[in-house]
Amino acid sequence: MNQIRDIEAAGRQALDMARRxxxxxxxxxxxxxxxxxxxxxxxxxxxxxxxGRVVVSGxxxxxxxxxxxxxxxxxxxxxxxxxHAAEAAHGDLGMITREDILVVLSNSxxxxxxxxxxxxxxxEGGKLIAITGNPASSLAREADAHLDAGVAEEACPLxxxxxxxxxAALAMGDALAVAxxxxxxxxxxxxxxxxPGGALGRRLLTHVRDIMRxxxxxxxxxxxxxxxxxxxxxxxxxxxxxxxxxxxxRVLGIFTDGDLRRALEKTENLKxxxxxxxxxxxxxxxxxxxxxxEAAQMMEEHKISQIxxxxxxxxxxxxxxxxxxxxxxx
Numbered sequence: 494m495n496q497i498r499d500i501e502a503a504g505r506q507a508l509d510m511a512r513r514x515x516x517x518x519x520x521x522x523x524x525x526x527x528x529x530x531x532x533x534x535x536x537x538x539x540x541x542x543x544x545g546r547v548v549v550s551g552x553x554x555x556x557x558x559x560x561x562x563x564x565x566x567x568x569x570x571x572x573x574x575x576x577h578a579a580e581a582a583h584g585d586l587g588m589i590t591r592e593d594i595l596v597v598l599s600n601s602x603x604x605x606x607x608x609x610x611x612x613x614x615x616x617e618g619g620k621l622i623a624i625t626g627n628p629a630s631s632l633a634r635e636a637d638a639h640l641d642a643g644v645a646e647e648a649c650p651l652x653x654x655x656x657x658x659x660x661a662a663l664a665m666g667d668a669l670a671v672a673x674x675x676x677x678x679x680x681x682x683x684x685x686x687x688x689p690g691g692a693l694g695r696r697l698l699t700h701v702r703d704i705m706r707x708x709x710x711x712x713x714x715x716x717x718x719x720x721x722x723x724x725x726x727x728x729x730x731x732x733x734x735x736x737x738x739x740x741x742x743r744v745l746g747i748f749t750d751g752d753l754r755r756a757l758e759k760t761e762n763l764k765x766x767x768x769x770x771x772x773x774x775x776x777x778x779x780x781x782x783x784x785x786x787e788a789a790q791m792m793e794e795h796k797i798s799q800i801x802x803x804x805x806x807x808x809x810x811x812x813x814x815x816x817x818x819x820x821x822x823x
Contacts, residue, residue, distance in 0.1 A: 510650070513648070514648040514656065517646060517647075517648040517656075517657050518648050518656065518657045518660045520645070521644040521645070521657040521658070521660055521661045522660060522661060522664045524644070524645070524661075525641075525642065525661060525664060525665060525668075528641045528643075529668075532638050532639055532640060532641075533638075533640060533668075533669070533672075535637070535638040536622045536638035536640060536669060537669065537672050537673060537676060539594055539620050539622065539637060539638060540571060540594055540622075540669075540673055541673065541676055541677070543592070543593065543594045543620075544592045545590050545591075545592030545593035545594070546572045546573055546574060546592075546593050546594075547563070547566055547571055547572065547573035547574075547593070547594050547596055548563075548573070548574060548575075548576050548588070548589050548593050548594070548595050548596065549562050549563035549566070549573060549574070549575050549576070549596045549597075549598070549666075550575070550576045550577070550578045550595065550596070550597050550598070550607065550610075551578060551597065551598035551599060551604075551607070552577070552578040552579060552599070552604050552606045552607065553655075554655040554659050555598040555599055555600060555604070555655070555659065555662065556575075556577060556578065556598075557659075558598055558659050558662050558663050558666065559575055559596075559597075559598045559666075560575040561663060561666070562596070562598070562663065562666030562667075562669075562670065563575040565666065565667060565670045566666075566669075566670045566673070569670050569671070569673065569674040569679055570673065570674055570677045570679035571670065571673050571674075571677075574588075576588060576589065578597075578604065578606035578607050578610065579606050589614065589617075589619065590617075590619075591617040591618045591619050593619060594619065594620045594621075594622060595610075595611075595614050595619055595620070595621050595622070596621075596622045596623075596624065597611070597621065597622070597623050597624070597632060597636075598623075598624045598625075598662050598666075599623070599624075599625050599630075599632055600625060600626040600627075600642075600655060600658045600659075600662070601625070601626065601627060601630060602623065602625035602626070602627040602629075602630020602631060602632040602633050603627075603630055603631055603632070604632070607632060608631055608632065611632065611635050615635070620637045621635060621636045621637050621638075622636060622637065622638045622639075622640065623635070623636035623638075623639050623640070624639075624640045624642050624662055624665050624666065625639065625640075625641070625642065625643075626641075626642055626643035626644060626658055626661070626662075627643060628641050628643070640665050640669070642658070642661040642662045642664075642665045643658075643661070644657040644658050644661050648660075698784075699784065699785040699786070699820055699822055700781070700782060700783065700784055700785060701779055701780065701781050701782070701783050701784070701785055701787075701788050701802055701810070701812065702781035702782065702802075702810070703785065703820070704785055704812065704816050704817070704819070704820040704822070705781065705802045705809075705810035705811060705812050705816070706732070706810055706811050706812070706816065707802075707809060707810040710730075711730075711736065711808065711810055711811045712726045712727060712729070712730025712732055712734060712735040712736065712811070713726070713735055713736040713737070713738050713742075713808060714726050714735050714736075714737055714738075714748075714768060715737075715738065715739070715740070716737060716738070716739055716745055716768075716769055717767070718737070718767070718768045719764065719765055719766065719767060719768065720753075720756070720763045720764060720765070720766045720767070720768050720771060721764040721765070722768070723735050723737075723748050723768040723772075724753070727748065727749075727750070727753075732799055732811060732813050733749060733750045733798060733799060733813065734747055734748060734749040734750070734799045734811075734813075735747070735748050735768075736776075736801055736808050736811065737768055737769065737772050738808050741807070742807045742808050743806045743807055743808070744776065744778065744801060744803055744806065744807075744808050745769065745772070745774070746769065746772035746773055746774045746775070746776060747772060747773050747776035747799070747801060748768050748771065748772040748773070749773065749798075749799065752771050752772060752773055753771070755771075756771040776800075776801055777791060777792075777795055777797060777800050777801070778800060778801045778802065778803040779791060779800055779801075779802055779803070779812075780802070780803065780804055781802050781804055781809055781810060785812075785817060785820060785822045786822060788800055788812055788817065788822075789817050789822055789823045792812075792814065792817075798813055798814050799811060799812065799813040799814075800812050800813075
């Protein structure tokens with residue numbers, strides 16, 4: 494029993510500590526809001542005017558945060574890459590040109606590795622943005638724009654391990670990246686172009702024409718077809734529907750499994766009935782140049798499983814939910 498009580502007490506203590514950490518880190522980020530000033534706007538202006546790339550650097554835990562900030566900048570329209578501060582002093586400094594902007598991260602603002610390379614960057618005419626926890630630090634004083642990411646305390650109970658300070662620096666970097674994204678008018682399709690291998694890229698860049706069924710793969714019957722003839726085409730087409738078109742392939746309607754069920758509720762002897770009497774007129778349709786994601790949204794909104802692809806009133810293709818699944822759009 495004592496062992497159980499000890500386990501329960503340890504669990505409560507762990508929860509209390511976790512809540513304390515989250516409160517401290519949340520407060521650290523909230524405190525950044527009131528410290529944003531003209532220096533942040535200056536940092537944004539410097540990067541927007543940059544003819545080269547943004548080089549982000551740091552050492553230790555700040556180096557890990559710097560690497561993530563560089564990745565965020567690069568994926569949101571600001572060309573950027575990470576350079577390890579220690580490696581920069583041993584040859585990698587050659588990767589940085591006078592057209593670039595150096596963004597350095599250091600909670601103390603006194604990291605020897607960064608202070609070693611800053612004069613060399615300045616000598617070349619490069620610009621420096623510093624994200625530190627100390628506005629009076631050497632890096633802050635040398636910076637063309639200083640972003641104050643200081644925190645009242647670390648979440649570590651010893652107030653030693655970088656915790657709240659790294660969270661604050663990361664949040665400041667995210668704020669910088671998103672402000673730049675907004676200033677550049679960087680949109681969803683721009684983001685997808687830098688993520689073509691992911692689900693977002695497929696969803697945003699896949700067009701209807703890329704995944705629609707076309708030609709003989711599109712079930713269709715003429716306006717003079719009977720219900721029996723339409724049912725054969727529905728069965729062979731494997732889409733649960735057939736389009737109904739005139740002699741010029743203009744869409745007159747669509748006949749689906751749902752239309753068949755509704756017709757059977759009225760009478761059972763429908764074989765000779767013209768399909769135009771039981772089809773759905775003015776069916777939902779989409780153009781081939783529209784995004785597949787729009788087709789998915791339309792089908793979901795109107796609770797339909799198929800949609801015709803129409804261009805200038807003429808049937809050019811068809812889609813159903815299985816096609817969207819196969820293309821990993823949904």
